[in-house]
Amino acid sequence: MNDTPRVKLAIFISGNGSNLKAIHQEMLNGFMPYASIELVVSSNQKAAGLNYAKNNSIETYIINQQDQGWDLPLLNHLETNKITDIALAGFMKVLPKRFIDHFIGRIYNIHPSLLPKYGGKGMYGQHVHEAVIKNKECKSGCTVHIVTAGIDEGPILAQSSLIIESNDTAASLAIKVLELEHQLYAPTLDAHFRKRIGKRL
Numbered sequence: 001m002n003d004t005p006r007v008k009l010a011i012f013i014s015g016n017g018s019n020l021k022a023i024h025q026e027m028l029n030g031f032m033p034y035a036s037i038e039l040v041v042s043s044n045q046k047a048a049g050l051n052y053a054k055n056n057s058i059e060t061y062i063i064n065q066q067d068q069g070w071d072l073p074l075l076n077h078l079e080t081n082k083i084t085d086i087a088l089a090g091f092m093k094v095l096p097k098r099f100i101d102h103f104i105g106r107i108y109n110i111h112p113s114l115l116p117k118y119g120g121k122g123m124y125g126q127h128v129h130e131a132v133i134k135n136k137e138c139k140s141g142c143t144v145h146i147v148t149a150g151i152d153e154g155p156i157l158a159q160s161s162l163i164i165e166s167n168d169t170a171a172s173l174a175i176k177v178l179e180l181e182h183q184l185y186a187p188t189l190d191a192h193f194r195k196r197i198g199k200r201l
Helices: 018-028 048-055 071-080 097-102 125-134 170-198
Strands: 007-013 035-042 059-062 085-088 107-111 139-146 156-163
Touching (some): 007 018, 018 035, 018 048, 018 170, 035 048, 035 071, 035 170, 071 097, 107 170, 125 170, 139 170
Parallel strands (some): 007 035, 007 085, 035 059, 085 107
Antiparallel strands (some): 139 156
16 A cells, blocks of 8 residues: 555664575565665675675665764764664664664664573673573573663563574574574564554554
């Protein structure tokens, strides 16, 4: 329907952008027909995910790392592109509170642990998996949550877990959890957006 509210999504990356690819592929397969990826933002000008975006005709924006107020021109760019929601996908910068407040309730993140365990400052990427293995946890997984000013403290939307095998290492666990992320992120966003669209954007 032409009058269906649309979700205009910006995906923030810093590296390979594998979750960007997973979400975009789901869209290409007809998933989330009311949503589109309008912009890919990167904190790293050499991020491999930028090549994927360009190859799929998705506009890109690279953050100027030297700019102390980098979030302000980015905010202007997002507004110009009428972005409604933001999905963080391996984004390695902490968003300023004023930025989060501007998009309050509409910034999402996928974290490679079962929050609230192994979240917070310093808990990202391989650091998470190393801590999980070191502490001999029985299970791990990933969490999709709404971003708030507190790092990894926002409301949880969904989680997916796996059993840690006796021979798992931080490296093998990272691969398994990333596979879970690819399976969880798009469906979770879909369910969240559908609920909101039912109430209108």
